[in-house]
Amino acid sequence: xxxxxxxxxxxxxxxxxxxxxxxxxxxxxxxxxxxxxxxxxxxxxxxxxxxxxxxxxxxxxxxxxxxxxxxxxxxxxxxxxxxxxxxxxxxxxxxxxxxxxxxxxxxxxxxxxxxxxxxxxxxxxxxxxxxxxxxxxxxxxxxxxxxxxxxxxxxxxxxxxxxxxxxxxxxxxxxxxxxxxxxxxxxxxxxxxxxxxxxxxxxxxxxxxxxxxxxxxxxxxxxxxxxxxxxxxxxxxxxxxxxxxxxxxxxxxxxxxxxxxxxxxxxxxxxxxxxxxxxxxxxxxxxxxxxxxxxxxxxxxxxxxxxxxxxxxxxxxxxxxxxxxxxxxxxxxxxxxxxxxxxxxxxxxxxxxxxxxxxxxxxxxxxxxxxxx
Numbered sequence: 001x002x003x004x005x006x007x008x009x010x011x012x013x014x015x016x017x018x019x020x021x022x023x024x025x026x027x028x029x030x031x032x033x034x035x036x037x038x039x040x041x042x043x044x045x046x047x048x049x050x051x052x053x054x055x056x057x058x059x060x061x062x063x064x065x066x067x068x069x070x071x072x073x074x075x076x077x078x079x080x081x082x083x084x085x086x087x088x089x090x091x092x093x094x095x096x097x098x099x100x101x102x103x104x105x106x107x108x109x110x111x112x113x114x115x116x117x118x119x120x121x122x123x124x125x126x127x128x129x130x131x132x133x134x135x136x137x138x139x140x141x142x143x144x145x146x147x148x149x150x151x152x153x154x155x156x157x158x159x160x161x162x163x164x165x166x167x168x169x170x171x172x173x174x175x176x177x178x179x180x181x182x183x184x185x186x187x188x189x190x191x192x193x194x195x196x197x198x199x200x201x202x203x204x205x206x207x208x209x210x211x212x213x214x215x216x217x218x219x220x221x222x223x224x225x226x227x228x229x230x231x232x233x234x235x236x237x238x239x240x241x242x243x244x245x246x247x248x249x250x251x252x253x254x255x256x257x258x259x260x261x262x263x264x265x266x267x268x269x270x271x272x273x274x275x276x277x278x279x280x281x282x283x284x285x286x287x288x289x290x291x292x293x294x295x296x297x298x299x300x301x302x303x304x305x306x307x308x309x310x311x312x313x314x315x316x317x318x319x320x321x322x323x324x325x326x327x328x329x330x331x332x333x334x335x336x337x338x339x340x341x342x343x344x345x346x347x348x349x350x351x352x353x354x355x356x357x358x359x360x361x362x363x364x365x366x367x368x369x370x371x372x373x
Contacts, residue, residue: 032113152264
């Protein structure tokens with residue numbers, strides 16, 4: 001494809017959903033992805049109920065086949081723990097999810113260009129590393145290249161604003177049996193320097209992801225040692241943690257100084273991020289990606305429509321991010337988590353209702369008959 005009307009940079013959930021909705025609106029769409037699909041990725045393996053609803057809304061519910069329904073969150077700190085009921089979310093490996101979303105986009109005629117990086121320029125043109133001499137001139141470029149993306153570095157004004165106390169992330173994929181992780185349950189362990197979560201995926205493997213203060217990670221001796229210490233008695237095979245390929249992220253809590261410009265929209269993690277909690281981030285990536293794709297298609301005939309994007313984006317994520325930030329701040333205090341565990345034991349229904357509220361689908365998005373919880 002040499003003349004796309006919409007270029008999407010990044011094929012994660014936000015980028016793929018943007019491509020799908022833009023193509024559904026009749027646009028010629030190209031996805032540019034710097035990696036090859038399927039790709040290993042340890043973050044974002046849990047989707048909240050809102051994320052599932054977002055996929056249903058764009059006709060992509062089938063990409064979640066074989067996903068593991070989540071029915072509980074086990075919260076632990078030290079030797080104390082409690083299980084909180086939670087319904088509506090699912091767990092699915094990112095290798096499966098991202099590849100299936102790309103295939104779904106292809107079914108709408110989207111051209112997916114893998115193993116290629118892209119740069120966006122101030123005039124709205126896009127150059128590909130494979131052919132920098134032939135710039136693309138789309139009506140809109142949707143930037144969805146995540147926390148580590150570099151497609152906007154040539155344009156002033158799109159710099160990151162990173163929270164000074166932000167934690168970094170790390171994670172790995174572990175073999176089945178490495179951690180005591182019941183199918184359908186997210187295990188969340190909280191320590192003074194951060195927290196680590198584990199969930200069993202569709203093939204039985206265990207996805208482990210954490211948020212940690214960088215200095216604490218160095219003091220612990222690396223990701224494997226840190227995860228072993230925090231997971232404690234839940235670790236069944238310490239050698240599996242030592243042998244795992246651990247991956248890190250830059251500082252997690254951040255936002256862009258600017259989300260839109262003529263012929264440019266920024267969405268997903270590339271627009272901003274708050275420390276993760278059981279699928280919340282995936283929910284807003286899907287929602288904002290789908291909305292960005294629809295707006296990008298509209299910009300073919302209404303070039304100034306980009307001006308609406310900051311307010312649209314804010315309306316989609318503001319409440320969820322405030323809730324997620326509050327939960328993340330709570331998880332920074334083992335004392336507060338200990339109190340929550342005590343409340344869960346004394347009044348399980350009350351705390352269970354609060355757990356259900358996290359990542360719930362919008363009231364205007366009823367669950368289709370027969371859909372898995």
